[in-house]
Amino acid sequence: MTKKIAVIVAGGSGQRMGVSTPKQFLKIHGKPLLWHTIKAFLDAFEDIHLIIVLPETHLETGKDITKYFSSPNIHFTTGGITRFHSVKNGLLLLDTTNSIVFVHDGVRCMVSPDLIKRCYNQAVEQGSAIPAVAATDSIRIVSDNGVSEVADRTLVKIIQTPQTFRADILLPAFEQEYNEAFTDEATVVEAYGGKVLLIEGEYNNLKITRPIDLLIAEKILEERGDTRKDSYFTF
Numbered sequence: 001m002t003k004k005i006a007v008i009v010a011g012g013s014g015q016r017m018g019v020s021t022p023k024q025f026l027k028i029h030g031k032p033l034l035w036h037t038i039k040a041f042l043d044a045f046e047d048i049h050l051i052i053v054l055p056e057t058h059l060e061t062g063k064d065i066t067k068y069f070s071s072p073n074i075h076f077t078t079g080g081i082t083r084f085h086s087v088k089n090g091l092l093l094l095d096t097t098n099s100i101v102f103v104h105d106g107v108r109c110m111v112s113p114d115l116i117k118r119c120y121n122q123a124v125e126q127g128s129a130i131p132a133v134a135a136t137d138s139i140r141i142v143s144d145n146g147v148s149e150v151a152d153r154t155l156v157k158i159i160q161t162p163q164t165f166r167a168d169i170l171l172p173a174f175e176q177e178y179n180e181a182f183t184d185e186a187t188v189v190e191a192y193g194g195k196v197l198l199i200e201g202e203y204n205n206l207k208i209t210r211p212i213d214l215l216i217a218e219k220i221l222e223e224r225g226d227t228r229k230d231s232y233f234t235f
Contacts, residue, residue, distance in 0.1 A: 002098060003098060003099035004048040006041050006104060008051065009103065010037075010107070029226065030230040030232070033208055033217075034052075034062065035068065036221075038050060038066065040109070040112065044116035045117075051090045053077055053087070065233070100166060101165055102161075102162035102163070103164075107208040109217065111202075118199060118200075128189070128197050130197065131161065131199055133158050138153060139152075160202075163184060169194050
């Protein structure tokens with residue numbers, strides 16, 4: 001049986017949110033963003049193994065959050081100086097190459113179990129699954145001299161996570177030296193010569209970056225029928 005492993009990268013800060021609390025610990029309906037993210041993966045697959053990548057100073061807070069889940073398959077490691085290094089730290093905990101690996105932003109807490117399952121199925125069959133949605137705004141490309149030209153937005157895709165791969169594709173790619181061009185796992189795999197395949201993402205799978213995103217996420221939860229507002233997280 002193919003093992004399922006999710007590396008959840010949760011090393012962000014609250015800088016753009018205008019708060020001192022790291023984004024992954026901000027709350028929606030009384031529960032941290034990271035809690036909602038973890039729940040989505042456990043709802044998708046009960047047997048999934050989770051590797052949570054956090055700043056060393058916040059490991060204990062992460063462990064406190066996961067006490068509310070009964071899964072024995074939740075592990076922790078510390079982040080690195082870039083996303084590439086943080087993901088690589090998480091991948092070091094893999095104990096088999098016979099697995100499908102999800103790499104997910106910890107603050108994309110509205111990811112649905114359905115998207116997670118679809119990414120898994122495509123990765124099993126084709127090796128990779130990178131969620132993407134169509135651009136809805138007009139797009140312009142700005143040259144070095146400041147001149148802009150309109151781009152065909154039908155050719156533009158907005159990339160999301162979980163970026164999902166067979167482990168035998170992902171692990172060798174992360175043995176490369178770091179390059180500033182590595183913006184996500186797909187670019188790492190491509191630089192190694194691997195092929196990445198897109199899959200239809202979800203517009204609700206937003207990355208919590210600014211205060212308005214929290215309000216949107218709360219609305220999404222309410223539309224899903226989750227109106228409970230718990231208060232057992234006191235940090």
